[in-house]
Amino acid sequence: MFLRLLRDSFLRRRRRKLLAVAALALGTAVTMASLSVALDIGDKVARELRSFGANILVRPQADTLPIEIGGVDLRPLSEGSFLDERELSKLKAIFWRHHILAFAPFLFQSARLPGGETVVLVGTWFEKPLAIDDSTSFATGLAELNPGWQLDGDWPADAAEPEAVAGAELAERFGWRPGDDLTLALAGGHRVTLHLRGRLRTGGDEDRQLFVPLAWLQQESGRPHAFRQLQVSALVSPEDEFAQRDPASMTPVEFDRWYCTPYVSSIAHQIQEVLPGTEARPVYRVAQAETAVLSRVERLLAVVSGVALLAAVLVVLSTMTTTILERRTEIALMKALGADNLNVSGLFLAEATLLGLAGGALGYAGGLAGADLLARSVFGATITAKPVLLPVMLALATAAALVGTLIPLRGAQRTDPAIALREK
C-alpha cells in the first residue's frame, strides 16, 4: 500500500516532481561547483605563483663565502666548492617529487668584451630534458623555472655549443640583436664567439646578464659537470605555525607529519637528504608572499562557497515548502480517510529521500561539469573529479529535501482536515 502510494505520487505528479528534482539538482550543482573550484583553486593559484621564480636555493655546504651581488656569484672559478649536475635527477626521487616543478643549476664566470667592459656569463639549463630513469624524462631549466619571463627569440639548445641569450639592458646598450655573433674574452684571455639566440627582459638583475648553456661554460672553464648554485621551484602549501617550528624539536609523530606535508621547509629538508653536502634554504620573501596570498585566497573561496551552499539550501527549502503547501488538501484527505500523522510523514519523507538522492546525483554530475567549465575558462585548466564529494552531495541534497519537507509538513498536519477540505 505504502509503495503503491509512493509510486502513484511520482507517476501522477510528474511535473511537480521534476521541478523538485530540478531545484535539488541545481542547488547541489552550485554547491558542488563552488566546492570543487574552491578545493582546486589553491593548487591553481599556487601554480600561478610559481612565476615568482625559485623558492628554494641550494648551495654547497662547505664553502667559502659567496660573493653574490645581483644574484651572481663573483668568485673566480678557482675558489670555493661546486656541486655535481649528475646528482640532480635525484631531486625527482624525493617524497614530494611531484611538487618539484622545475630546477636549474647555475655556474657564473665573468668575461670581457672587446671594449673592455665586463659582463657576467651565467651558465644554466634552458629547456633541458633530464632523464629521471630509463623510461621517464623531466623537462626543466630556466624556461620552466621562470614562466613569467619574456623572451624575444629562442632559448639555446642545452648542448656544449657557443650560444647565448642576453639580458635586455645589456643587449640595448651594445645594440645586440638575436642572430648576432658576439666576441668576448674569458678569464685567462681565451677568446670565444657566441651566437646570440634571444633577448630576455625580466625587470630584475637578469637584464644585465648573458646566459649561456651550462655544458658549454663547464667545458670552456675546465670544470665538467660543476655548478655553484641550484634554484628550485616547488609547489608548496602555506606555512602555518607548525611549519615554523624547528624539525629537530619535534616528536617522531610530529616530524612525520611535517615531513609528509609539502611545506617549503620540508621540501628543502628532503633536497638536502638526497644531495648530501648541500644547504637548501627557502627563499624567505617568496615563501612569505606565497603563504600570505594562498591563505587569503583559500579563505575567500571558503567563504564564497559557504555562501553558495547557503543559497542552494534556501532554494531547495523554498521549493520543497511550495510543493508541500500545494498538497495540503491531499494531506487533509488522507487524514480524513484515517491515516495518522506517522503514515503521512512516512510517505512524504520517503518521497523527499528519493527526490534528494536523484537531485544529489544529478547535481553532482552537473556541478562537476560546471566547475570544469569555470576552471577551463578562468584558469585554462581542468578540475580533477573528487569522488569523495559524491556521498557528501547525496547526503546534503537528501538532508535539504527532508528539512524542506518536514517544516511545512508539520504546519499542514496541524490544519484541521475539515477546514483544509472546505477551502477547496
Add this chain to the structure above:
Amino acid sequence: MFARLVARGLWQRKSRVLIALAALTVSATLTAALSNLHLDALRKIRSEFSRYGPNVMITPRASSAELLPVGIARELRAELAPEAESASVGSLAAVAPYLYAIVEVQGESVVLAGTWLDQFARLGGFRLEAGAAPGADSESGDRIWAGVVVARRLQLSPGDRVSIRYAGSERSFAVAGILSTGAAEDAQLLADLDAVQALAAAPDTLNAILARAAGSAPDIERKVAELAARFPAAAVNPLRQVTQAEFRVVERIRWALVGITLIVLLITSLCVLATMTAQAFERRQTVGTLKALGATEARLAALFLGEAVVLALVAGAVGFLAGAALARWLGATLFAASVTLRWSTLPLVLLVTQGVALSGAFFPLRLVRQTQPAVILRGE
C-alpha cells in the same frame, strides 16, 4: 485603488509572499555581501603581494660599471608617505638604495651592502635570527647586520665588534643582529648607506635602488613609466615576476568570484520564478474575476509587476543591509580587514533584485493572459 489591490494581494497570501520575499532577500543579500566583500578582499589579496618586498628596480642605464647618483633616492624618499601602509595608489611605499662593496673581514672577502635601514625594514622579506631588527630608530652609524651564512662562517653574534677593511681604509662596526632571507643577502653584511659610502670612498653613489610601488600591477606599470620619464639616466623596471603573478592571480580570483556569484544569482532567480509561477497559478480565480469585471490585460500585468516591484524593493533594502553586515563580519573574522560599507553598491543590489523579481513575474504574466474568465469562473 491600484495600490490597495497590490497591498491586499500581498497581505492576503502572507505565507506565499514570504517565501518569494525570502528568496529575493537571499539574492539581494548575496549580491550585496559579495560586491562589498569583493573589492576589499581583492585589495587585501593584492596587498599580500607586497610581502615579496620590492616590485620596482632602478639601475644605472648604461652599464653596471657606472653608478647612480644618490640624489634620485633622496628625491624619491622625500615623496614617501610617513607610513608604508598609508601610501596611496600609484605612489611609492618604500625606497631602499643599495651600494655594494667587496670588503675584507677576518681575512675573508664579503659583500657589504649599504642601505637606508628603515627602508630596508619597510621593504621586508627577511627574518630576524638574533639581535635587534634594523629600523628607523637604530642609530646605525657603526652598527652592522650579518646574513646567516656570514654569521656562521665568521662566528659572529650580536654584540661582537668586527673590523672591516676596504682598499686602504678600515672601520670597526658592532654586530646588531643576524638576518636571513634565503637569497643573496644571507652571504652579505648590511650597514647604513652613509657608513658604506664613507668606507668605500664613494660618496653620493649607488649601485641600485629597490622600491615598492603601492597599488595593482597597472598602477605599478604607470609609476614605472613616470619614474623612467623623470630620471632618463636610470633604467626603471618593474620586477615582472611579481607584478605578473599579482595581476594573474587577482584576475583569476575575480573571475572565479564573479562566476560563483552569477551561478548563485541564477539559482535564486529560478527559485523566485518557481514561487511566483505557482502563485499566479493559484490566483487564476482572482484573475478570472478581475477580467470578468473588465480589467484589461495591461492593468493585470501592471498589478502583477507592481507586486514584484514592491517585493523587490523590500527585499533589496533588507538584503543590502544584511549583506553589508555579512560582508563586514566576514571581512573582520576572515581577513582581519575592515570592509567599508559602499553605498555605491546599493543601486547594483536594487537593480539585480528588481531584475530577478521581474524575470520571475514574466512567466506568470503569460499565464494571466491565457486565463479565460468563463472557464475559470465556471468552477474547477
